[in-house]
Amino acid sequence: MSGILNSSIGRKFAMALSALFLMIFLLQHFSINILSVFSPDTFNEVSHFMGTFWAVQYVLQPILILGVIFHFVMGFVLEIRNRNARKINYAKNNGSANSSWMSRNMIWSGLAILAFIVLHFYDFWAPEINVKYFKGDMSGLIDPDNVDSGFRYWEELHHKFQDMWRVILYCVAFIFLSLHLLHGFSSAFQSTGMNNKYSKGLQGFGKAYAIIIPLGFVFIALFHHFTH
C-alpha cells in the first residue's frame, strides 16, 4: 500500500478520489447557493450555520482546501509526466478522430478553474476570514452592534454580482468547469476501476451533472445581477 503515489495507477486513483470528493462538495455548494434565489432568509440561516459551526470551519474547510490543492498539484504532476512521455511531437496529429476535446484539454480547463478559484477566494473567502477571525465578528449581522440589522450573507452575495465583469468572469469559468466535468465525471469512475453494467447509465448521469450544475451556478450569478 505504501508508495501507491509512486505508481501511475496509484496517482490516477488518488486523482479520481480527490475529484469525486470535489464533485460531492460542488453539489453541496450548489444546493446552498440556489437557496439564495428562492429564499434569502433560508440562505442566510444556512450560510450562518456553515460559517460558524466548528466542524465545518475547522474540519471540513481544511479538508476541502487540501483536497483542491492536492487535485491541482497532482494535475500538474501528471501533465509534466505525460509530456515527458513524448518528447518529439507528431508533425500531423488528428486527435479529434479518436477523442473528445474535453478529454485532451483537462489541464487547460483545470487552469481556468484554478484562476477562478483564486478570484472566488478573493471575493468571498478572504473577506469572510477577515471579518470572522481577524475582526472577531462572529455575529453574521450587517451591523454587529444592531441585532435588528439582519444577516449580511445574502446582501453581500447580491451586491457582489452587481459588477458586470465579475458576472462575465464567473460565467466563463463555469463553462470551463462544465467542460472539465463532461470528461472528468466518467473518467474518475474509470480511474477507480469501475467499468461495468452501470457505467453507461452513470455516463449519462455524469453528462447531466456536468451541464446542470455549472449552468445552475450561471443562473444564480445572472439572477443576482439582473434583480439588482
Add this chain to the structure above:
Amino acid sequence: MNLTLKIWRQANANDKGKMVDYKISDISPDMSFLEMLDVLNNELIEKGEQPVAFDHDCREGICGSCSLYINGEAHGPDRGVTTCQLHMRMFKDGDTITIEPFRATAFPVIKDLIVDRTSFDRIQHAGGFISVNTSGNTIDANAIPVNKHNADDAFSAATCIGCGACVASCKNSSAMLFVGAKVSQFALLPQGQVEATDRVLNMVKQMDEEGFGNCTNTGACEVECPKGISLENIARMNREYLKASLKG
C-alpha cells in the same frame, strides 16, 4: 492514383531526422499501404537512394510488426485494421499523406519509421505469462471449467498483437491499454489467478519504469486499436492493481 508523401527520414537513432517529400504515381487503389511503400522503395533503390525503413512481417494483421502514424492516426484513417491491412482506396487521387513513426519516449526511433518497441517485451517478461510445466503431464484444457463470459473476455483481451498503436495514439503515450489487455487475459482465467498479485504489480512497475505516461481516459487507444481492445481492460487492471497493492 498520384500522391505526395511526407515521410519522416532519420538515418539512425542519433540523427536529428526530418520530413522529406516524395511524389509517387500509378498507385492502384487495391494496393495495401505497405505495398505502396514497396513501390516507393523500388523507385528509390533504382535512383540509388536509401529506401524508407519500416517494420512489417506477416502483412495480414496478426503479428503486430507494422506501425506508422498516417495522417495523424496510428495505422491510418481506417478502423480495426493494421497498416498492412490498410488499403490505398482509403485515400483520394492527389492526396498528401503524412507518414511518421510511432512517437513515445519509450519507443525510440531506430531508423526512419522503425521504432524500438522492446519496452513492451520487457513489460511482458515482468509478468505476462503463467508458470506451468508443460512437458509430460499436460492437463486437458477443458478439465478446468471457465465461465463463458470470462472466457470470451479473456479471449478478446488476448487478441492484442502488441503493435503499440495505443501508445502512439495516446496524448500521454500511455501503455495502459496494452498492459490492461495482458493483465486481463490472465486475470479472467483460473490459470492466471495464482500469480495475479505479482503479475499486475510487476507489469505496472515495469510499464512506469519504461517511461510511458499516465492514462487520462481519453479513449483514443480503444478507437485506434486494430484489435478493438476495450477500455474495460484498463478498468480491470486498475482494480487488479489496487487490490494487489492492498495485499502486498
